Structure formats: C-alpha cells, structure tokens
Amino acid sequence: MSRILYKQQFSDDVFLMRLHAPLIAEERKAGQFIILQTDDDYGERIPLTIADADTNEGSITIIFQVVGKTTKQLSFMNAGDELPALVGPLGTPTHIEQFGRVVCVGGGIGVAPLHPIAQALKAAGNHVSIIIGARNKDLLILENEMKSIADELIICTDNGSYGRKDLVTAPLKELCEQHPKPDMVIAIGPPVMMKFCSETTRPYHVFTQVSLNTIMVDGTGMCGGCRVNVGKEVKFVCVDGPEFDGHLVDFDNMINRLNAYKDIERHHYKCFVKNAFKDEEVVL
Amino acid sequence: MSYIPEEQLITQAKCLFEEYLPKVETLKVKERQKIPCQEMPTQDPLVRSQNMEEVALGYSFEQARVEAMRCLQCVKKNCIEGCPVKIDIPRFIDHIAKGEFEQAIAVVKETTLLPAVCGRVCPQEKQCQLYCTLGKSFKNVEKSVAIGRLERFVADWERENGKVIVPFVKPSTGKRVAVVGSGPAGLVVAADCRREGHHVTLFEAFHKLGGVLRYGIPEFRLPNDIIDKEIETLHSMGVEIKTNFVVGRTRKLTDLIEKDGYDAVFVGTGAGLPIFMGIEGENLVGVFSANEYLTRANLMKAFDKKADTPIYPSKNVMVLGGGNVAMDASRMAKRLGAENVYVVYRRTENEMPARREEVLHAKEEGVVFCYLQNANRIIGDDKGRVRSVECVRYELGEPDASGRRAPILINGSEFEMEIDTVIVAVGNGSNPLISQTTPQLAVNKRGNIVVDETQKTSMDKIFAGGDIVLGAATVILAMGEGRRSAASINKMLAEAAD
Ligand SMILES: Cc1cc2nc3c(=O)[nH]c(=O)nc-3n(C[C@H](O)[C@H](O)[C@H](O)COP(=O)(O)OP(=O)(O)OC[C@H]3O[C@@H](n4cnc5c(N)ncnc54)[C@H](O)[C@@H]3O)c2cc1C
Ligand SMILES: Cc1cc2nc3c(=O)[nH]c(=O)nc-3n(C[C@H](O)[C@H](O)[C@H](O)COP(=O)(O)OP(=O)(O)OC[C@H]3O[C@@H](n4cnc5c(N)ncnc54)[C@H](O)[C@@H]3O)c2cc1C
Ligand code: SF4
Numbered sequence: 001m002s003r004i005l006y007k008q009q010f011s012d013d014v015f016l017m018r019l020h021a022p023l024i025a026e027e028r029k030a031g032q033f034i035i036l037q038t039d040d041d042y043g044e045r046i047p048l049t050i051a052d053a054d055t056n057e058g059s060i061t062i063i064f065q066v067v068g069k070t071t072k073q074l075s076f077m078n079a080g081d082e083l084p085a086l087v088g089p090l091g092t093p094t095h096i097e098q099f100g101r102v103v104c105v106g107g108g109i110g111v112a113p114l115h116p117i118a119q120a121l122k123a124a125g126n127h128v129s130i131i132i133g134a135r136n137k138d139l140l141i142l143e144n145e146m147k148s149i150a151d152e153l154i155i156c157t158d159n160g161s162y163g164r165k166d167l168v169t170a171p172l173k174e175l176c177e178q179h180p181k182p183d184m185v186i187a188i189g190p191p192v193m194m195k196f197c198s199e200t201t202r203p204y205h206v207f208t209q210v211s212l213n214t215i216m217v218d219g220t221g222m223c224g225g226c227r228v229n230v231g232k233e234v235k236f237v238c239v240d241g242p243e244f245d246g247h248l249v250d251f252d253n254m255i256n257r258l259n260a261y262k263d264i265e266r267h268h269y270k271c272f273v274k275n276a277f278k279d280e281e282v283v284l
Numbered sequence: 285m286s287y288i289p290e291e292q293l294i295t296q297a298k299c300l301f302e303e304y305l306p307k308v309e310t311l312k313v314k315e316r317q318k319i320p321c322q323e324m325p326t327q328d329p330l331v332r333s334q335n336m337e338e339v340a341l342g343y344s345f346e347q348a349r350v351e352a353m354r355c356l357q358c359v360k361k362n363c364i365e366g367c368p369v370k371i372d373i374p375r376f377i378d379h380i381a382k383g384e385f386e387q388a389i390a391v392v393k394e395t396t397l398l399p400a401v402c403g404r405v406c407p408q409e410k411q412c413q414l415y416c417t418l419g420k421s422f423k424n425v426e427k428s429v430a431i432g433r434l435e436r437f438v439a440d441w442e443r444e445n446g447k448v449i450v451p452f453v454k455p456s457t458g459k460r461v462a463v464v465g466s467g468p469a470g471l472v473v474a475a476d477c478r479r480e481g482h483h484v485t486l487f488e489a490f491h492k493l494g495g496v497l498r499y500g501i502p503e504f505r506l507p508n509d510i511i512d513k514e515i516e517t518l519h520s521m522g523v524e525i526k527t528n529f530v531v532g533r534t535r536k537l538t539d540l541i542e543k544d545g546y547d548a549v550f551v552g553t554g555a556g557l558p559i560f561m562g563i564e565g566e567n568l569v570g571v572f573s574a575n576e577y578l579t580r581a582n583l584m585k586a587f588d589k590k591a592d593t594p595i596y597p598s599k600n601v602m603v604l605g606g607g608n609v610a611m612d613a614s615r616m617a618k619r620l621g622a623e624n625v626y627v628v629y630r631r632t633e634n635e636m637p638a639r640r641e642e643v644l645h646a647k648e649e650g651v652v653f654c655y656l657q658n659a660n661r662i663i664g665d666d667k668g669r670v671r672s673v674e675c676v677r678y679e680l681g682e683p684d685a686s687g688r689r690a691p692i693l694i695n696g697s698e699f700e701m702e703i704d705t706v707i708v709a710v711g712n713g714s715n716p717l718i719s720q721t722t723p724q725l726a727v728n729k730r731g732n733i734v735v736d737e738t739q740k741t742s743m744d745k746i747f748a749g750g751d752i753v754l755g756a757a758t759v760i761l762a763m764g765e766g767r768r769s770a771a772s773i774n775k776m777l778a779e780a781a782d
C-alpha cells in the first residue's frame with residue numbers, strides 16, 4: 001500500500017503525483033523506475049519512471065501521461081487515496097560520470113524521466129545542453145526545472161506555439177555539427193523520437209543513450225516480455241536497462257512489440273471511460 | 285486410459301467398498317493385489333478445456349478407502365525411499381483404509397507442510413510410486429498404490445472439514461528471520477521458523493504470495509484457494525508479510541542484516557529466468573516465454589474478462605518443450621481459446637520429462653503432440669507478427685553413454701507450419717537479481733547459489749534453498765530444502781541465545 005500525498009495536473013493528459021514510499025525514496029537512483037497497480041486483483045502492472053524523490057518526506061514523484069485504462073484510472077485518484085501495489089526501485093541506474101559536454105533530449109512525457117538524469121549529470125560536473133520538445137505549448141512539462149539545470153536550454157514544439165517550430169532532431173543535429181561536438185547524448189521520449197535521435201547522431205559517432213519503455217509484466221527479469229534486440233544480443237529492459245546504446249537498439253522490432261495488444265487495450269480503455277462517464281456524452 | 289465419467293468411478297468404488305470393508309483388518313497380499321486401481325475422477329475433457337476449474341476432482345470417500353486397501357503394508361517400506369521428505373507412507377495409508385482420516389493427515393503433516401499441493405503436483409511416478417512394491421509386482425508403475433492421490437485426499441478432507449489447526453507458536457525469542465521469496469521453499473521456512481517463536485518477515489517481489497504455485501502452475505491443476513489457505517495459516521501464526529518488496533532493489537540483502545536487524549536470512553527466490561532457444565524470429569510479436577504467458581493468465585488473471593492485463597489472441601499455437609511447463613502452457617492456450625495447440629518436442633514421448641498424467645490430460649483436451657520435431661526459425665509478417673514456423677524433423681540415434689537415444693537431425697527435412705503464437709518452454713535459469721546485487725554471495729557457473737549441507741551460503745547468517753540452489757526442480761524438493769534450512773536457522777539462533 002502506498003498513499004498518494006499530492007497530485008497536480010499539468011495538461012489534459014499529464015499528471016504529477018507524489019507517493020509515500022520511504023524505502024524506495026532512500027534507495028532510488030537516477031534512471032530507475034517503479035511498477036504500480038491501481039487494483040491488485042485485476043489491475044495491470046505498469047512501469048513509471050521515478051522523476052524525483054524526497055527522503056525527508058519519504059516520497060517519490062511520478063509524472064505520467066494518460067494513454068490507456070490504468071493511467072486513466074490513476075488520473076482519477078487523489079491525494080489521500082491508497083495505491084494497492086507499488087514496487088521498486090527497478091532497473092539499472094544511469095551510469096553517471098563526468099563525460100564533458102552532454103546533450104539531454106526529452107520528448108513529451110520523456111522529459112520526466114530525463115529530469116533526474118540531467119540533474120545528476122550536472123552535479124557530476126558536465127556541461128549540459130537540454131533540448132525539450134512537445135506537440136504544443138500546453139504539453140510542455142518541467143520547463144523551469146530544466147532551465148535551472150541547463151547550461152543551455154532549447155525548446156521545440158511541433159506547431160511552433162512556443163520555442164522553435166521544429167522536431168528535437170533539428171537542434172540536436174546542429175549541436176553535433178558544432179566544435180567541440182558533444183561527448184554524449186541522452187534521448188528519452190516516444191520510441192520513434194528516440195529512433196530518429198539515434199539516427200541523427202550516428203553519422204557523428206556521438207554515443208547516444210536511450211531509455212526504453214517496453215511492455216513489462218514483473219519488472220524483475222522473470223518473464224522476458226520486455227526483451228529487445230540490442231546489437232546481436234537479446235536484452236531484458238527491466239533488469240539490463242532501461243538504458244541502452246541507441247545505435248544498437250532495433251527500434252522497429254521494439255515498436256512492433258509495443259503494439260502487440262493495441263486493439264485489446266483500446267477496447268479496455270473505451271469500456272472503462274464509457275463506464276466512468278455513464279451519464280455524459282464521451283467523444284473518443 | 286480413456287475418460288471415464290466421475291459417477292461411474294464412484295459407483296464402482298461403492299460396490300468394491302461394500303465388498304472389502306468387512307475384511308479390512310484381515311486382507312491377504314493376494315487379495316489386496318486383486319483390488320482394482322482407483323482412477324482419479326476428472327471433469328469431462330470437452331467441458332474442462334473451456335474452463336479454468338480444477339481438472340482432477342479428487343477421490344470420493346469410498347475410492348480413497350478402497351485404494352488404501354491396496355497397500356501391502358510392506359515390511360521393507362520402499363515407497364518411503366522414493367519420497368524426498370520421507371513421509372511415513374504405509375502408516376498414513378493404513379489410517380485411510382480404516383477410515384481414520386484425522387490420524388492419517390497427522391502422519392502426513394509430521395514431515396510435509398503442503399500435502400494438498402504435493403499430492404497434486406509431485407511427479408509421483410518418478411518418486412514414491414516408482415519404488416512401490418505393489419507396482420513392481422505388476423512390473424507397471426501405473427499399478428502402484430496411488431500415494432499422491434491419497435495424500436491429496438486427506439489434505440482436502442482436513443481443509444474442507446475445517447480441521448486445519450494453526451500450528452502452536454512458541455513464546456517470542458526476540459530473534460528476527462527474513463525469508464526472501466514466497467514459493468514453496470519460503471513458505472515452509474516461514475512456518476518452521478515462526479513455530480520456534482522467532483519473528484518472521486516474508487518478503488515477496490510480486491503483489492501475491494506463492495511463487496510458481498501462484499504464477500506458474502495454473503488454477504486448473506492447483507486452485508488458488510489451496511495456496512490462500514496456506515497463507516492464511518501463516519497469517520494466523522503471526523508471520524509478517526511484505527509483498528511488493530524486491531530484495532536486492534528495495535533493500536540490499538546485506539542491509540536486511542546490517543540495517544534492519546534480522547538475525548538470519550533465507551533466500552528462496554526460485555529459478556525465474558526464462559531461457560529462449562536463440563533461433564531467428566524469437567523476438568517477433570506473438571512469441572512468449574512460458575513464464576510470461578502463464579503469469580499473464582494466472583497471476584494477472586487474463587483469463588477473466590475483468591482483468592486489465594491482456595493476453596495475446598491466438599488461433600494456432602506452438603509450444604516448444606516437453607516438461608510440465610510446456611504442458612501447462614499448452615493446456616492454458618486451449619482454455620484461452622486457441623483452436624489448434626501443438627507441443628513440439630525433439631525426442632519421443634518416452635523421453636518427455638512432463639508428468640505422465642499431465643500428458644494424458646493434455647491429449648484428452650485436444651493438444652496435438654509433434655515428436656521428433658523442432659522449430660528452426662520463426663517467420664514474421666510485414667507487421668512483425670508471427671506468421672509461421674519452419675520446423676525440422678529428427679530421428680533417434682544409437683543410445684549414448686547415458687543410455688538415452690539422442691535425436692539426430694534429418695537433413696533437408698524443413699517444413700513450415702502456419703502458426704500465430706509461439707510459447708517457449710525449454711527451461712528456466714536462475715534469476716541473477718540477488719547475486720548481481722550481492723557480489724559477495726558465492727554462486728556456481730549456472731548462477732545457482734552455493735550452499736553447504738546445512739543450506740548455509742558463503743555468507744554469514746544467510747541460508748538458501750529451493751530452485752535458486754537446485755536449478756529448476758520440483759515443489760517437494762524445494763520444500764525439503766526449506767525444512768532443512770529452517771532447522772539450521774533455528775539451531776543457529778538457539779545456539780546464539782545460549
Ligand atoms: C521503464 C519505463 C518507464 C516509464 N516511465 C513512464 C513515465 O515516467 N511516464 C509515463 O507516462 N509513462 C512511462 N512509461 C510508459 C507507461 O508504463 C505506459 O504508458 C503505461 O504502462 C500504459 O498503461 P495503460 O494501462 O494506461 O495503457 P495500456 O492500455 O496498457 O496501453 C496503451 C498503449 O500504451 C502502450 N503501452 C502499453 N503498455 C505499456 C508499457 N508497459 N510501457 C510502455 N508503453 C506501454 C502501448 O502502445 C499501448 O497500446 C514507462 C515505461 C517503462 C517501461
Ligand atoms: C509452469 C510450471 C509448472 C511446474 N509444475 C510442477 C509440477 O507439476 N510439479 C513439481 O513438483 N514442480 C513443478 N514445477 C517446479 C516448481 O514449481 C518449482 O520447483 C518450485 O516452485 C520452486 O520453489 P521455490 O520456493 O524454490 O521458488 P519459486 O516457487 O520460484 O518462488 C520464488 C519466489 O521468490 C520471489 N522472488 C524472486 N526474487 C525475489 C527478490 N529478489 N525479492 C523478493 N522476492 C523474490 C518470486 O517472485 C517467487 O514468488 C513447475 C514450474 C513451473 C514454472
Ligand atoms: S510428498 Fe510427493 S513423493 Fe512424497 S509421498 Fe507425497 S506425493 Fe509421494
């Protein structure tokens with residue numbers, strides 16, 4: 001059981017919550033995640049990155065986007081409610097050291113998991129450039145938090161409603177062409193965005209780390225549902241990752257695997273929303 | 285053996301019971317040998333392949349007593365030799381023959397804690413029943429006394445009649461024991477250490493207890509009610525339970541001792557690392573480890589419409605492997621609506637490691653067995669989903685040093701089968717999470733924790749047992765190791781107190 005201490009809505013579909021979890025707050029490191037359930041009999045186990053932690057309060061912060069039934073259900077919960085199951089911290093922490101010049105690229109909700117990593121990289125003495133992108137201004141998150149860390153902050157929106165009207169790969173390419181070029185890039189966001197960031201840096205031979213969000217069940221290496229092709233090897237994202245060398249990841253296979261249950265999950269989601277708003281007209 | 289309806293078996297047993305009851309005290313060996321074996325009543329295969337309810341329905345009262353009368357009460361008790369925990373088999377069976385069920389279950393419980401589980405899932409035909417003199421006299425292990433079914437009968441009788449008593453717990457010793465993992469090994473250690481009066485905390489990574497009994501072995505073979513009952517007993521004994529707690533991550537193993545003040549730790553984290561075949565196409569959409577498939581179906585209840593966790597919709601399923609896990613996966617796939625389920629195994633039925641009963645049940649339910657065959661590569665469609673599997677055929681060669689005839693590939697035998705789901709059930713390795721996060725802990729090259737004869741690991745105060753030590757083994761062996769570990773822990777803590 002874990003109590004929700006605080007909830008904040010960032011946009012229509014994006015929420016932040018602080019959860020009471022003193023042991024996880026104490027042990028967690030940048031790059032790790034938790035798995036939670038909104039119901040421990042019939043609920044799904046969903047992984048979410050630990051965006052921040054406060055050992056004094058004994059809390060962790062999660063930032064999530066509503067994409068299906070469980071995230072929708074979670075968005076209906078409020079401060080004071082209890083989550084029946086929360087486990088973590090899971091995954092291998094990000095390897096942090098002084099690399100030199102680092103570029104952090106965050107797309108959409110991916111800015112949330114990027115934040116603690118950027119923080120740790122800055123603390124380790126790196127020069128940190130941050131690129132964050134979103135479809136539009138309303139979907140942009142953690143701008144101020146990132147600003148306070150970044151040596152340089154570039155904001156992109158798809159429709160130009162704020163910052164540059166560009167995809168994040170455009171400024172990334174520019175940075176790769178500068179001298180000195182970056183020593184390393186970290187890209188976190190939707191799989192397609194991570195794929196294209198990796199393609200952008202490949203010709204410049206800049207090591208590019210990505211954080212994969214595969215489908216998971218247990219999160220402890222027991223089921224293999226989270227497996228991805230990395231170079232010639234098969235890796236389990238929940239224990240070997242979530243971070244891998246983006247130049248080696250087979251993104252197309254990963255994207256196919258993420259879509260394995262698309263139709264069923266869409267159906268679950270619709271049923272759930274219809275039930276939740278019985279008396280109102282819902283447009284899906 | 286083909287399916288016989290339950291009523292028929294029960295009626296037959298009633299007649300036999302009337303006939304033999306008057307002579308129960310005086311039966312001669314020859315007469316006992318003549319009593320027919322009592323078949324286990326099951327649900328009709330056509331019905332059960334569409335539901336999750338338990339397949340084997342359990343003996344009726346008369347069947348149990350008639351079967352018990354078959355036991356020769358041998359002077360040389362071979363059967364006991366075959367039981368890893370050395371249950372006093374003839375003694376408990378004699379009580380059943382006489383209708384003294386309460387005494388019978390008491391005998392069983394002297395040595396085993398989970399008889400309702402072992403009676404259902406033990407590979408009896410390779411253990412106690414293999415050694416049974418009666419079976420040997422017929423040169424047929426299937427004619428041995430049905431020891432496992434009788435064990436199940438008395439355990440169910442006890443539970444269903446509300447006779448389960450919470451074991452006596454000694455006054456508190458003030459010592460604290462951490463048990464990591466709630467599979468059969470961990471459950472037994474928790475009970476045995478708690479009985480001595482130690483404070484026990486049971487840590488489990490998942491949100492539900494039971495280990496493989498919960499997430500692996502399906503409801504239709506081992507109902508969750510039975511596991512729940514065992515856990516309820518631990519609860520009543522005052523065992524502290526912490527689910528959603530991954531030792532190694534939520535807390536380091538050593539921190540349990542150094543920071544949290546536990547005096548002893550037992551590690552029973554199981555095998556839990558799925559092995560894949562390493563063939564082309566294994567990461568296509570529609571290829572699952574048996575662990576994933578069964579966890580979705582069992583633990584996450586994907587068979588139930590209420591559940592959020594999805595299961596892959598399948599029409600033609602291929603299961604790779606020939607053990608119990610493969611049987612469970614194939615029978616589960618049938619129940620989840622697959623039209624055709626093929627079990628593909630490289631050798632023949634004789635070499636198949638699965639329990640015979642499971643193989644028979646799977647066949648009755650319509651699972652098709654393809655022997656001397658293996659998958660060569662998995663072929664996908666343009667969406668990256670499984671479309672077909674290319675297979676190859678084998679023939680059996682000369683017996684090798686171990687006496688087993690090795691399968692030999694037939695060159696040019698490739699052929700394709702139209703398949704949309706592949707379930708890989710070729711074994712489990714040991715989960716490296718604990719050893720990776722505890723580098724001081726000695727493991728062998730297969731990743732199994734190394735222990736001495738008292739189950740102690742290379743580290744002080746840390747013991748281990750079950751599949752994490754043995755490699756993927758059996759419930760009863762895991763339980764046996766748990767018992768031995770608990771005895772060592774109790775001894776260590778008692779000595780420390782002196
Ligand atoms: C290590 C890791 C860290 C993550 N961190 C965050 C985070 O900080 N914030 C956040 O909003 N999301 C994060 N995700 C993604 C998040 O887990 C999924 O959005 C969530 O599981 C969806 O659940 P649902 O029931 O709401 O939707 P579902 O109905 O389950 O799915 C809707 C769609 O989302 C995708 N999806 C389904 N399951 C998963 C899954 N387990 N992981 C990824 N995508 C999935 C599929 O394409 C699916 O069709 C993370 C995922 C991983 C693996
Ligand atoms: C599908 C299937 C069918 C089987 N059928 C049979 C059968 O018919 N007969 C038979 O005798 N045997 C059978 N077996 C084998 C048998 O189930 C195992 O040998 C037995 O369960 C091992 O027990 P265990 O206690 O060692 O571990 P497990 O039952 O594997 O339990 C280990 C537990 O530890 C937990 N855990 C792991 N790591 C951590 C951690 N770091 N922190 C906290 N908790 C952790 C796991 O979540 C799990 O709950 C089968 C196995 C499978 C997979
Ligand atoms: S525990 Fe297993 S081996 Fe021992 S008597 Fe029971 S069924 Fe046979």
Ligand code: SF4
Nearest residue numbers: 355356358363416417
């Ligand atoms: S060996 Fe068989 S017949 Fe003899 S006592 Fe044991 S169970 Fe009975």
Ligand code: FES
Nearest residue numbers: 219221223224238
């Ligand atoms: S989620 Fe099961 S192995 Fe990674």
